[in-house]
Amino acid sequence: MPERDDSVRLTQVIGEASSSRQRLSIVGSGSKPWLSAPIEGQLLSVAEHTGIIEYRPEELVITARSGTPLREINQLLAQHRQRLPFEPPCFRGLGTLGGAVAAGIAGPARPWCGSVRDAVLGVEMVNGLGERLTFGGQVMKNVAGYDLSRLQVGAMGTLGLLLSVSVRVSPEPQVERTQVLELSADDAVGTMRRWARVSLPITATCYIDGLLHVRLSGAESSVLSGADGVGGKVWDDPLFWATVRDRELALFKTVDPLWRISCPPAALLPATDVALEWGGAQRWWRTSMPEDEVLAYAESVAGVAQRAWSSPVFTTPHMHRLKQAFDPHDVLNSGLVHADAAA
Amino acid sequence: MSRPLVRELLRSNLPARCLITEPAALKPYETDGLTAIREVPWLVALPETEVQLKAVMRICAQHAVPIVPRGAGTGLSGGARPVRDGIVLGLSKLDKILEIDLDNCVARVQPGVRNLAISEAVAEHGLYYAPDPSSQIACSIGGNVAENAGGVHCLKYGLTVHNVLGLKVVTMRGDTLTIGGKGLDYPGYDLLALMCGSEGMLGVVTEVTVKLLPEPPAKVVMLAAYRSLKEAADAVTDIFRQGVVPAGLEMMDKLAIQAAEDFVHAGYPRAAAAILLCELDGNAAEIADLENLVVRILEDAGAFEIQRAHDADAQARLWQGRKAAFPAMGRMAPDYYCMDGTIPRRQLSQVLHAIAELSESFGLLVANVFHAGDGNLHPLILYDANVPGELDKAEDMGGKILELCVAAGGSVTGEHGVGVEKLDQMCVQFNAAELRQFERVKEAFDPERLLNPGKAIPTLTRCSELGGMHVHGGKLPFPKMERF
Numbered sequence: 001m002p003e004r005d006d007s008v009r010l011t012q013v014i015g016e017a018s019s020s021r022q023r024l025s026i027v028g029s030g031s032k033p034w035l036s037a038p039i040e041g042q043l044l045s046v047a048e049h050t051g052i053i054e055y056r057p058e059e060l061v062i063t064a065r066s067g068t069p070l071r072e073i074n075q076l077l078a079q080h081r082q083r084l085p086f087e088p089p090c091f092r093g094l095g096t097l098g099g100a101v102a103a104g105i106a107g108p109a110r111p112w113c114g115s116v117r118d119a120v121l122g123v124e125m126v127n128g129l130g131e132r133l134t135f136g137g138q139v140m141k142n143v144a145g146y147d148l149s150r151l152q153v154g155a156m157g158t159l160g161l162l163l164s165v166s167v168r169v170s171p172e173p174q175v176e177r178t179q180v181l182e183l184s185a186d187d188a189v190g191t192m193r194r195w196a197r198v199s200l201p202i203t204a205t206c207y208i209d210g211l212l213h214v215r216l217s218g219a220e221s222s223v224l225s226g227a228d229g230v231g232g233k234v235w236d237d238p239l240f241w242a243t244v245r246d247r248e249l250a251l252f253k254t255v256d257p258l259w260r261i262s263c264p265p266a267a268l269l270p271a272t273d274v275a276l277e278w279g280g281a282q283r284w285w286r287t288s289m290p291e292d293e294v295l296a297y298a299e300s301v302a303g304v305a306q307r308a309w310s311s312p313v314f315t316t317p318h319m320h321r322l323k324q325a326f327d328p329h330d331v332l333n334s335g336l337v338h339a340d341a342a343a
Numbered sequence: 344m345s346r347p348l349v350r351e352l353l354r355s356n357l358p359a360r361c362l363i364t365e366p367a368a369l370k371p372y373e374t375d376g377l378t379a380i381r382e383v384p385w386l387v388a389l390p391e392t393e394v395q396l397k398a399v400m401r402i403c404a405q406h407a408v409p410i411v412p413r414g415a416g417t418g419l420s421g422g423a424r425p426v427r428d429g430i431v432l433g434l435s436k437l438d439k440i441l442e443i444d445l446d447n448c449v450a451r452v453q454p455g456v457r458n459l460a461i462s463e464a465v466a467e468h469g470l471y472y473a474p475d476p477s478s479q480i481a482c483s484i485g486g487n488v489a490e491n492a493g494g495v496h497c498l499k500y501g502l503t504v505h506n507v508l509g510l511k512v513v514t515m516r517g518d519t520l521t522i523g524g525k526g527l528d529y530p531g532y533d534l535l536a537l538m539c540g541s542e543g544m545l546g547v548v549t550e551v552t553v554k555l556l557p558e559p560p561a562k563v564v565m566l567a568a569y570r571s572l573k574e575a576a577d578a579v580t581d582i583f584r585q586g587v588v589p590a591g592l593e594m595m596d597k598l599a600i601q602a603a604e605d606f607v608h609a610g611y612p613r614a615a616a617a618i619l620l621c622e623l624d625g626n627a628a629e630i631a632d633l634e635n636l637v638v639r640i641l642e643d644a645g646a647f648e649i650q651r652a653h654d655a656d657a658q659a660r661l662w663q664g665r666k667a668a669f670p671a672m673g674r675m676a677p678d679y680y681c682m683d684g685t686i687p688r689r690q691l692s693q694v695l696h697a698i699a700e701l702s703e704s705f706g707l708l709v710a711n712v713f714h715a716g717d718g719n720l721h722p723l724i725l726y727d728a729n730v731p732g733e734l735d736k737a738e739d740m741g742g743k744i745l746e747l748c749v750a751a752g753g754s755v756t757g758e759h760g761v762g763v764e765k766l767d768q769m770c771v772q773f774n775a776a777e778l779r780q781f782e783r784v785k786e787a788f789d790p791e792r793l794l795n796p797g798k799a800i801p802t803l804t805r806c807s808e809l810g811g812m813h814v815h816g817g818k819l820p821f822p823k824m825e826r827f
Contacts, residue, residue: 058584059687081586110527117536118505131776139685140717141502141757143491143540144765144772145781145800150504150536159532171586196448197469199557199626221628264525266446281527303526314531318520318787322532325783 003051005065007124007132007163013044014161015130017331024331026102026157028067031094034309035103035156038335046098046161053164054138057082061121061138063166066098073097077169085113085170089246098162104154107245108204108215111265111278117153119167125152125160128327138166151322156312157333159326173203173217178240181212181232185272188212192279193266201226206244207276208251215241244277251275251284252308259285259294263303270297284308313338344428346385349406353388356398361436363387372431375416375423376478377764379680379734384411384425389433393549397513399432400547404515409793412543414454414486417478419681420762422490422542422798429796432547434485440464441550447525448555449508454485454548458492461553470555473500476758477666485548491540493758495591495665498716499624500556502758504539509552512538514545515789525552537784542760542799545788559624562590563634564658567646568615572596575617576692578644579715582621583688585640587633591622592716596695598675599668599710599723606671609664612648619715620665622658668712669723676708676725680737684748685757688718694751698722698744705740707733719757720748746771761799769799770806778803 017024023041049067057080064073070090077083087107088100101123104116122136136142136149152159183191188207195202195214201222204215213235216226227234243249252258261270265280275284285305287294298305306312314323314337323330323337330337353362363369364386373381390396403410409429416423425431438455445468450461458479462471475494476482482492488510493502500506509523512534522534538545569575575594582589595603595618600611611618619641623633634651641649652658672679686694695711698720702709713721722744726737745755745768755761755768773781781800785792 056687056689058580059689060583060588061687104528104533114501114505115527117533118501127780131780133777133780135777137752137754138687139753139757141493141497141685141714141719142754143758143760144754144756144769145761145777146545146784147491147504147536147540148780148784151533153533153536154528155532171588193446193448197445197557199559201626201629218625219629219632221632222626225626225628262526262528264444264447264449266444278527302524304529306530312530316520316531318514318518318534319532321787322784325787326780 004048005051006046006049006067010044010046010049010161010163011126011130011132014126014128014331018128018130018329021329022331023334026161026333028096028099029069029094031091031099032103035311036333037311039333040335041331041333044161046096049163052076059138060169061166062169063138063164064097065164066096066101066162068097070095070097070100078172081172082169083172084119084167085109086116086119087113087245088116091246097165101153101162101165102155102157108206108241108277111281112203113170117150120150120153120165121168122166123149123152124163126163127160128329128332132163133160136166140168154312156336158314158323158336159332161332173219175220175223176215176217177223177227178213178215178235179227179230179232180235181214181230182210183207183212184210185269185274185276188276189266189269189280192276195230196265196279198229200229202230204241204244205277205279208249213240249275251286254286256286256288258308259287259305260308261285261298261303261305263298263301267301267303311336344406344408349402349408350386352402353386353399356402357388357390357395361389361391361395363389372413372416372425372433375413375421376419377421377424377762379728380421380424380763382425382427384429384431387431387433389436391436393437396432396437396547396549397517397519400513400515401517403430403793404517404791407791407793409796411795412489412547414483414489415457415481417482418486418490418762419683419759420756420764422760422762422795424763426796434483434547437549444525449525449552450555451509451550451552452484453550454488455483458482458484458487465555469558471558472553473506473556474503477669484551484553488539488548488551489541489543490758490760493714493719495593495714498592498714499588499590504536506554507535507539507551508554510535510538510548511550512546512548515791515794520546523552540760542762543795544785544799545794547794559626561627561630562622562624562658563630564652564661565621565634565637565641566611566650566661567619567621567641568612568648569617569619569644569646570615572617572695573692574645575619576695576715578619578641578646579691580688581640581644582637585636587637587640589621589637589716590624591620592714593620593665594618594711594713594715595665595668596711598708599712602671602675602710603664603668605674607663607667609660610650611664615648620661665712672710672723672725675710677727677729678725678734680724680726680741682720682722682724682741682744683756683759684745684753685717685719686748686751686753688715690751690753691715691718694720694747697747701740701743705736707737707740717757718753742768763798766801766805767809769801770809775803775806778806
């Protein structure tokens with residue numbers, strides 16, 4: 001992959017768009033088109049802004065331009081026996097670092113190894129006025145000023161175009177292995193919650209079709225004793241967790257509406273045919289039930305439901321004011337922050 | 344603003360025991376942990392309920408009275424220093440643990456609950472709250488959120504932002520924001536990340552939902568002694584290069600070792616130029632493997648002595664010297680000034696060397712006791728406030744140390760916050776466009792700038808004046824003038 005610094009052009013385009021009130025639609029590798037469906041505007045591609053700016057394995061930090069493919073970053077980290085702790089999905093094998101941070105979607109390791117936001121240490125960005133800004137840095141601890149770098153995670157580029165991101169990386173575990181247990185959905189929730197209260201080297205769980213898969217990672221001795229602790233049988237499918245991460249299970253390929261529910265992990269189940277990740281905190285529910293009933297269920301368990309494959313929206317007055325604070329002329333990824341939110 | 348009118352309105356909304364106006368009773372609120380900077384407030388409000396708290400904020404908003412929120416007052420950067428004509432909004436009476444939810448492994452608490460009280464309340468279930476700032480006996484969780492507090496174990500377990508799942512925040516606009524919850528993500532911008540570390544300038548926290556973790560079953564603490572700072576610093580990088588992330592990794596230099604030994608006799612080797620304290624935790628089998636690996640790394644880096652502690656008593660003894668290091672400094676000098684810069688780990692030895700040079704040129708002793716694992720330095724500048732000019736000299740030197748950290752690719756504050764203390768250094772770390780962006784974020788939540796005004800973010804005027812004045816030796820003319 002060639003290295004290329006496209007930051008001068010990107011900054012300039014936004015500056016001009018800000019003056020002429022031209023709306024821009026920021027795109028990376030285009031791996032998650034469903035996230036940005038409502039966005040209108042002239043395409044501004046970050047895909048040519050690539051390359052790893054700094055990587056020192058002993059610092060546990062990598063800094064890369066936002067258009068750098070995740071694939072390239074993962075390969076480099078693997079050479080040094082390190083990885084991105086938040087395990088970002090690579091939909092259709094694609095995805096860039098900037099896209100992963102802007103979307104803020106974490107993979108199966110989320111509850112144990114942290115969210116995308118947890119790993120972000122700093123960003124260089126261009127706000128809607130075309131100003132080039134740096135927040136955070138490459139150090140683990142930094143409380144100088146408001147944490148505007150972590151605020152960019154999941155903001156979908158509506159507050160600024162990310163030029164480069166510094167993220168914390170973690171050492172690869174010596175050993176990784178998956179156990180599988182045959183359980184009812186209710187028992188699966190109970191089992192996962194029991195595990196959460198004891199020290200086990202769990203780094204992923206996925207309950208689907210009556211089987212609870214649990215990934216254990218760490219030193220060999222720790223994984224072996226952990227496997228005894230969780231029980232079940234060894235599950236020998238080396239691609240399983242990548243399939244879960246990239247949402248390529250059969251569950252994701254059906255025509256029935258599929259809902260993603262984010263809720264307290266121990267929350268009551270809406271039905272028995274729900275797939276569960278993140279120890280119970282992320283749930284996938286395929287149902288033909290009316291939308292208002294699904295939303296009512298989510299609310300009843302203090303969670304939120306959203307159709308899988310749909311874009312996030314920013315709807316409170318405070319979020320609208322934040323958008324204005326970064327992008328007063330609404331040029332960046334307009335359409336996600338609803339104007340009526342200002343009411 | 345009419346003080347009598349505001350006082351009257353507050354009296355009609357809060358019981359008399361919740362309002363302090365007597366000069367003698369106001370005195371304890373004139374400062375926080377940064378005692379060199381003081382200002383007596385004209386009133387302190389200590390609401391006992393969220394309804395009362397909102398009433399205070401509403402009245403202040405209507406009458407343009409600045410509010411300084413205050414937790415336990417243990418902050419080290421003057422974040423809770425009162426402002427003239429403003430009131431202090433103390434959260435110490437909002438001190439209830441509202442819910443312990445074992446199924447979801449979370450606790451929901453009011454902001455005045457002490458950090459350690461959370462772990463104490465859930466200890467019987469084998470759980471704890473991970474962030475452990477050194478003031479954890481006294482500091483409150485609301486203050487921890489405001490400062491994004493860290494501690495010895497944040498290397499492995501993260502800062503406050505990594506361990507809080509939900510917040511309830513009241514803004515000066517009168518809104519109550521429910522941010523996050525017991526789940527792992529909620530729609531919209533990540534306001535939780537924005538609130539953590541915002542130094543009470545965007546809203547007042549009225550409820551916090553924290554993550555509870557299982558106590559690790561096994562632990563080992565090691566001490567490694569080195570004949571040079573460079574060897575110790577190299578050992579730190581080697582540990583990470585080998586793929587080990589310890590639960591804690593602390594460094595102390597010669598002066599800190601001497602002071603701690605004189606004070607608590609922890610058994611630290613006095614001949615050492617630096618010691619490292621390294622804690623590993625996890626399950627027993629894992630710890631045994633890791634311990635041998637780490638001992639080899641520490642020895643290869645040149646350690647001339649290694650102590651290992653496997654039982655709780657021995658571990659407490661090894662940690663005792665580190666924990667007593669700050670009070671121990673009281674025996675070396677009447678006053679000390681604690682800095683809080685962060686740097687990339689690989690710069691440790693170079694920056695420590697440069698600090699030693701500054702120490703020589705300023706003629707002030709510096710002891711280093713710090714979180715080496717995450718590059719968070721705490722140089723303690725020793726001085727005597729009774730010697731005219733020494734405080735100024737210490738502050739001047741502290742500023743230089745922070746500028747050194749920024750130049751090394753780090754930050755002026757890792758965990759103590761900017762407060763009123765590091766406003767000038769913020770001008771070094773951020774440019775005008777970045778400072779304006781901070782200002783616009785502030786305005787989104789507090790357009791009248793009534794909440795904790797003058798903290799954390801310097802005005803452009805201040806920075807440009809300072810820029811011009813650096814030429815004249817960094818001394819501010821009219822030092823009494825407010826410059827936020």
